[in-house]
Amino acid sequence: MKSFKAYFKKEITEAIRTYKYLVLFFGFIFWPAMLGPMMLKLLPLILKNYMPAETMQLFSDFTRDYAFQSFLSDSFQFMLAFMAFVLMGLLANEVRLKRLVFPYSRGADPEGVVLAKYIHYAITVSLFILIAFFIDYLYVDRFFTGGILSLKILFESSLLYILYFCTLLSILLYLSSLFRRGLAAGFTVLILGFSLSIFNQFDTIKAYFPNYLILKAADIGHVFDSSLIPAIIISFCLIILFVFLSVLRMKKIDVA
Amino acid sequence: MLKRVINITPIDINFMTSTILSMLPFIIPLLIIEYGLMIFALVQAARNEVAYLPKWAWILIIVFFSIVGPIVFLIIGKKKETENND
Amino acid sequence: MIKVVDLKKNYGRVEALKSISFEVEKGSVFGFIGRNGAGKTTTMNILTGLIKFNDGKIIIKGKDFQENKQEVLKSIGYLPETPTFYDYMNAYEYLRFIGEIISYEGKNVSKLLEMVKLAKHKKKRIGAYSRGMKQRLALAAAFMGNPEILFLDEPASALDPEGRMEMLELIEGLKNEKITIFLSTHILNDAERVCNKICIIDEGKILLTENLSQLYKSYIQPIFDVEFEEDPTDKIDLLKKPEWVENIKENGRKISIYVKDLDYAKKEILKELSKLNTSVVSYQIRKSTLEDIFMRMVKQK
Numbered sequence: 142m143k144s145f146k147a148y149f150k151k152e153i154t155e156a157i158r159t160y161k162y163l164v165l166f167f168g169f170i171f172w173p174a175m176l177g178p179m180m181l182k183l184l185p186l187i188l189k190n191y192m193p194a195e196t197m198q199l200f201s202d203f204t205r206d207y208a209f210q211s212f213l214s215d216s217f218q219f220m221l222a223f224m225a226f227v228l229m230g231l232l233a234n235e236v237r238l239k240r241l242v243f244p245y246s247r248g249a250d251p252e253g254v255v256l257a258k259y260i261h262y263a264i265t266v267s268l269f270i271l272i273a274f275f276i277d278y279l280y281v282d283r284f285f286t287g288g289i290l291s292l293k294i295l296f297e298s299s300l301l302y303i304l305y306f307c308t309l310l311s312i313l314l315y316l317s318s319l320f321r322r323g324l325a326a327g328f329t330v331l332i333l334g335f336s337l338s339i340f341n342q343f344d345t346i347k348a349y350f351p352n353y354l355i356l357k358a359a360d361i362g363h364v365f366d367s368s369l370i371p372a373i374i375i376s377f378c379l380i381i382l383f384v385f386l387s388v389l390r391m392k393k394i395d396v397a
Numbered sequence: 398m399l400k401r402v403i404n405i406t407p408i409d410i411n412f413m414t415s416t417i418l419s420m421l422p423f424i425i426p427l428l429i430i431e432y433g434l435m436i437f438a439l440v441q442a443a444r445n446e447v448a449y450l451p452k453w454a455w456i457l458i459i460v461f462f463s464i465v466g467p468i469v470f471l472i473i474g475k476k477k478e479t480e481n482n483d
Numbered sequence: 484m485i486k487v488v489d490l491k492k493n494y495g496r497v498e499a500l501k502s503i504s505f506e507v508e509k510g511s512v513f514g515f516i517g518r519n520g521a522g523k524t525t526t527m528n529i530l531t532g533l534i535k536f537n538d539g540k541i542i543i544k545g546k547d548f549q550e551n552k553q554e555v556l557k558s559i560g561y562l563p564e565t566p567t568f569y570d571y572m573n574a575y576e577y578l579r580f581i582g583e584i585i586s587y588e589g590k591n592v593s594k595l596l597e598m599v600k601l602a603k604h605k606k607k608r609i610g611a612y613s614r615g616m617k618q619r620l621a622l623a624a625a626f627m628g629n630p631e632i633l634f635l636d637e638p639a640s641a642l643d644p645e646g647r648m649e650m651l652e653l654i655e656g657l658k659n660e661k662i663t664i665f666l667s668t669h670i671l672n673d674a675e676r677v678c679n680k681i682c683i684i685d686e687g688k689i690l691l692t693e694n695l696s697q698l699y700k701s702y703i704q705p706i707f708d709v710e711f712e713e714d715p716t717d718k719i720d721l722l723k724k725p726e727w728v729e730n731i732k733e734n735g736r737k738i739s740i741y742v743k744d745l746d747y748a749k750k751e752i753l754k755e756l757s758k759l760n761t762s763v764v765s766y767q768i769r770k771s772t773l774e775d776i777f778m779r780m781v782k783q784k
Contacts, residue, residue: 147583151569160471160573167434167468175427182420184414228474239567246531246563246634249584250557280423291674337603397533 144244144253152261162265168223169269170276173216178280181208182270206288206361208281213298213359216273220306224266225313229327231258232318232391241396251391256275259314266310267303270369275300289362297365298358303355307332308376316339318390376380414430431463448476484509484632484663485530489540492525499525501687502539507665507680512585512658514678514695515667516777522687523667524564526681527634530665531561543632557585560630564637566621567626570610570743574601574620577609578627587628599623632663639673651677671773681773683780690780695773702776705729705745707752712762722755739769 156162181203232255235241242252278295309330317325337352347353353372359366417424438459447455448471455474458466485507492500500522507513517523530541532552541548543555549746568577576590596602599619604612609620618641625633635654639647657664668674674681676696682692693701698724715737721738723731727748730741742748749768756763 144584145584147580150583151572151580154576155571163434164468164472167464167470171430173722175430176425179420179423179427182416185418222440239563239565240569242533242561242563242567243581244584245533246561247581247585247624248532248553250553280767283423284420291531291779330540331653393535395528395534397528 142251144249145257146249146253147244147249147270148195148254148257149261152258154267156261158166164227165223165265165269168215168219168227169266169390170273173219174273174277175280177212177215177221178208178277178284178388182284199350203285204288205285205290208339209277209292209295209361210286210359212277212281213302213355216277216302217355220266220270220273220302221309222331224310225327225334226314226329228262229317230323231262232387233320233326236318236394237321239318239342239397252392255314255318255391256383259311263307263308265307270302271299273353274302294361294364298361301354301358301364301369304373304376305351305358308351308378308379311380311387313317315383315387318394331387338386348372349375351379434464434467435459438470441475442470445475449473484514484544485665485750486540486542487526487530488540488542490526490538491528492529492534492539493537499538499687500529503687503689504690505682507663507691509663510658510661511549511678511679512654512664512666512676512752514681515665515684516669516671516674516681516773517684518669518781519665521684523684524636527561527563527636527667531559531634532556533561544644552683558631559634560625560632561634562618562621562625565641566616566617567711568609568620571608572697573603573606573608574612574623577620578623581624582628584630595623595627598626614641615643618642618646622650631661632665633657636663636667637669638666638667640670647673652711671777675773683777685781698750698773698776699770704747704769704775704781705742707740707742707748707766708737708769709740709756709766710764712764714734715759715761718761721759725751725755727751736764 185203222264235254241254243250252322274295278292281290312333313326313330320326320329334352337350338355340350341347341352341356342364347356348368348371351372354369354376357366357369357372402475421477437457442452442455442459452459453472460466487506488504489502490500490503491498491502503522503526503564505607507600511607515523515526523779524533529536530543530546530548532555544558546555550554569580571688572580574596575592578595579589581587582589582592593602593605596605601616601619604616609617609770612620618638622638639650639656651673654664654666666674667680678695680692680694681698683690691698715738716733719731719733720739722738727743728740729743732739732741732745745768746753752765756766
């Protein structure tokens, strides 16, 4: 518990001083939620005179729903890439740069260290996702009309995104304890995040993979339904499994 | 098809400016954040030791690649002293 | 206090520690000496719970170390050879951070900074500290909460002469406070000055463990160094006559006489020298320094 508190505070200090919050803000909020809708609105205006009228017809009827779905697919890519590369050194750097020598030699417990890291960044990522979704709603609602998008739908989608990214965060945490270089963990998670979407093509099994959460988040009108249950249960199990594996790994690893 | 390129009618321009004007309250925060980040990164680059590239190169990157430049600089550009201790 | 039995550690195929055993008494300063790469740091990393070991038993404060690791570590402080910190913190924040892990009162941190002469720099980022400042901060972190056992890995080798003196004085001070100190070094003068007991390790094997005073007695060499005013070459044959003289080595005006029986030679040698009828400038029994002993031990192998 003492190690948990010490490390939780340390993670906050570190995230501020090494600009992790700042960079995550740009990847999670600024780009997909602010710049994204803006580009979607301005693009037809800019292209208007370079395109045949028939093609322009496609752009003219963007609804709020379409704009939100466009945000969802943008933010999935941005959030995945930024999370993977900002947080890839979560445990790898601690070990490689021998930062754990003092804490471990003074009896810091690995459970506390790993849990503090996971919980801190799970909260950070969740908050950033929530904020991104609500800011996007502000922009989408202002720039576009039509569709059935509501705050309730938006909130439900954001919860699915939060669960998905917390699951990937636990995998990133474990890989970061496994590899000496964070970059390897970052790339693996990035590839994993994108490649798991392939299963969304197979109707019979797609509901059993975390990426189904992302698919359902864009299903405006029926975001929450019973088909989500397996993916939600599996995601929670994965989180517990990977956090547990990370603790085990950090107990056994040589830190000097 | 190419002829259309120069076919901007006064009505079009009117429409464009009015749309952009109506978006201003949303564009301004974006610009503030963008330039805020750039200035912040420039100050950091000026006051700290930088890694991998000479300082002037980083400053060019920060100024000419909006958002991406400053972020890349903040993640990898600042020198970490103890990293090369052993 | 610390008992190590048949400790083994392999890095892949390389045997870093080949079954070492030793014991450290409570309140003593245990000097662990050896060349670079002899296995000193490996041993200390194992005893502070930072790395695993392959075989053997470690008992600290009467408890099996592996089974009570977290608990035992609470009473241990470790000063690593190249200490690393979170560079973006300042000294005060870092000590508060470590203090939180071992439940050390936050208000005492300032005193600790004063003790290691970092109070002035406590608001500066650790990343901008000099090597010596980092070493002092590391000492504060290791010493926080008055641990019963202190592991110091080459505490003085990175410091300037003044810092080194201060460090040695500090260790001597700790000795009086009944803190058990496990000190690794390759600077033999330092070990000679502060240690009670010496343990020599080479290539992952312990060559000897002995009290320092005992060590001098058993390793005193039966050699007399004599210096003449003029080159004594033509007269040396005379000195070789007595049967207790084993060998004589010449080096200009100086000669070294190796004898078979030290106590007998002490009485006889002056008589022999006087027979030469030449001027003797100096005469002494060669005293072994830790350095001589170390070199002999390492070479014998």
